[in-house]
Every structure is written in C-alpha cells, then in structure tokens.
Amino acid sequence: MRARIVYESMFGNTAAIAEAIAQGLREHVEVEVVNVVAAAEVCATVNLLVVGGPTHAFGLSRPQTRRDAAKLTNAPVATAIGVREWLAAALPVSPGHRALAFGTKVAKPPWLAGSAARGIGKRLCRLGYSLADQPVDFLVADTTGPLIPGELDRARVWATRIAHTELDRRMHHT
Numbered sequence: 001m002r003a004r005i006v007y008e009s010m011f012g013n014t015a016a017i018a019e020a021i022a023q024g025l026r027e028h029v030e031v032e033v034v035n036v037v038a039a040a041e042v043c044a045t046v047n048l049l050v051v052g053g054p055t056h057a058f059g060l061s062r063p064q065t066r067r068d069a070a071k072l073t074n075a076p077v078a079t080a081i082g083v084r085e086w087l088a089a090a091l092p093v094s095p096g097h098r099a100l101a102f103g104t105k106v107a108k109p110p111w112l113a114g115s116a117a118r119g120i121g122k123r124l125c126r127l128g129y130s131l132a133d134q135p136v137d138f139l140v141a142d143t144t145g146p147l148i149p150g151e152l153d154r155a156r157v158w159a160t161r162i163a164h165t166e167l168d169r170r171m172h173h174t
C-alpha cells in the first residue's frame with residue numbers, strides 16, 4: 001500500500017504534523033511527503049492521499065493570507081500556491097479512492113470557528129474520495145507555533161490507527 005502526504009505550511013507546524021503522520025503510516029505503508037509547492041497532479045498509483053494545511057481566516061489559505069503570513073517570518077514562504085489551489089486543479093477520481101484530511105489551527109480561543117481540515121475534507125469528497133476518517137485539527141499555541149505538547153504524538157498515533165484500518169479494509173475487499 002502506498003500513501004502520499006501533500007501539505008502546505010507557512011511556519012513549519014503543519015509540515016511537522018505531516019512528518020509525524022508519515023512516521024505513523026510508515027510502520028505499515030510506503031509513504032511520500034510532498035510540499036504542495038512541489039506536488040504535481042494527484043498520483044493515480046497512490047492508495048491513500050493525505051492532504052493538510054494551516055487554517056487561515058477560518059478556512060484554507062488564500063494568496064492574500066499567505067502574503068500576510070509571509071510578513072510574520074523571515075523564512076521563505078510560498079505564496080503563489082496552496083492546498084486550496086492544488087485541490088481546485090485536481091481531477092475527480094473514480095469511486096473507491098481513499099483520502100485523509102488534516103489541518104492546524106490556534107488552540108485559543110477554543111471557540112474560534114473554522115478549520116482548514118474540514119475544508120480540505122469537503123473538497124476531497126467533492127473530487128470523489130471517500131475519507132478514511134473525520135478531518136482532524138492539530139493545535140498550535142500561537143500563529144507561528146509552536147504546536148501544543150502532545151500533538152506530534154497524536155498525529156503519529158492517528159496515522160498508525162488509520163494504516164491498520166486501511167490495510168484491514170483492503171484485505172477484506174480483495
């Protein structure tokens with residue numbers, strides 16, 4: 001089984017979660033982790049597509065929010081393409097394709113609405129994917145991070161559980 005993780009990240013937090021998910025999946029699955037900037041079209045030979053990005057202005061980032069993010073860091077930030085644009089350009093898939101959605105957002109205030117993970121999940125479903133689990137938000141302490149303690153472990157454990165259930169599912173479907 002092969003998985004591809006496509007992520008977007010301004011300050012490295014979503015990137016770190018993507019790596020933790022890869023670690024969790026890798027115990028059972030061949031995994032490739034790709035920054036959305038470098039991700040070409042959706043690869044047909046992948047059994048599980050995992051897509052993640054930061055929550056900006058209650059949803060997926062846009063060119064303007066990425067430009068705003070770029071002002072908060074000296075590190076190079078890709079503003080031209082994000083997960084929103086990548087998914088908008090993706091081709092629909094036939095039934096049976098599996099996917100997972102994740103995102104990051106600030107922990108406080110807890111009532112702050114919006115989730116990139118949910119938006120990504122919706123778009124994946126519209127493309128024809130069935131989600132292997134509910135979209136998951138991972139939390140950062142502040143806009144530029146860091147992740148709150150325990151989030152990397154939570155991502156690893158989540159991914160390992162999904163790898164198990166997906167392998168199990170494939171064994172019983174073939």
Ligand SMILES: Cc1cc2nc3c(=O)[nH]c(=O)nc-3n(C[C@H](O)[C@H](O)[C@H](O)COP(=O)(O)O)c2cc1C
Nearest residue numbers: 009010011012013014054056057058104105106143
């Ligand atoms: C322009 C901008 C808008 C943001 N809007 C939200 C928001 O609406 N809700 C939220 O929870 N976090 C918001 N955040 C915080 C981001 O979710 C946070 O920067 C991100 O999770 C960090 O991940 P990254 O290092 O991978 O970019 C915003 C951040 C930026 C830069």
